[in-house]
Amino acid sequence: QEYTLIKMRVQELHGKLASLAPKVVFLIAATLRPETMYGQTNCWLGPDLNYIAVEAKNGNVYVCTKRAARNMVYQGMLRVENKVLPIVEMKGYELMGTKLTAPLTSYKTIYTLPMMTVKEDKGTGVVTSVPSDAPDDFAALIDLKNKPALREKYGITEEMVNVEPVPIIDVPEFGTLISAPSVCQMMGIKSQNDKEKLVEAKEKVYLRGFYEGTLIIGEFKGKKVQEIKKAIQEKLVKAGEAELYQEPEKQIISRSG
């Protein structure tokens, strides 16, 4: 499985990240949908997952799970070869509310927010949120908007969740409606805890967006998603805003098993 790693730049180095100055630090999100980066509204971390900061070959610092860093070592992406050398170790909750600059999105600043369903054994443990086209993201975002206690627990302010799904992909069947919010509404999904419904919603939105979707924003506006996915990935990589990353076979087997 080939992921695109999206480099989300940390704007100010506070707390556990403060000691990394003057290096440039990125949270590294793994996505299979680089064409949706126009619609990023925030970044998800698992509050109880462990994250590490490691130095990349290019001198930047990358934040991800240890497992992802190990894969990066094998793929020659890190400065220290042959082993994982964490510069800093932290829990997801210690990074909540971090201000990030992400590529292609119209939001100048996006925030790291908690999502309970982020998996440690998939991608990098850092997930970019596209609530227009990912039902999981939409559901987790409405949870944070609707539940002040959840925000307070993680030091999240209302301002940080004051974002709306951005229409980026047109799917004929949904007309002018935005895919993920309308599918969630149709299926009665009210929270990230509606896990079974969310699996079904994801399937629906995924297939339609990929096979029937047309981009309605950015330089590839008017083009079919299928046709420009690769071009957007290449553009991001060329600009130094993304890297390619392979997920080892073992993970695929354990996921389907």
Ligand code: ZZB
């Ligand atoms: C942006 C995006 C936009 C995504 C979208 C999906 C969608 P899959 O197909 O099940 O393998 N993801 C990545 N890592 C994790 C993790 N550790 N825990 C939880 N979720 C994770 O799913 C791949 C997608 O799962 C990735 O692509 C990422 O979210 C998320 F419009 O990135 B995606 C309908 C889906 N739409």
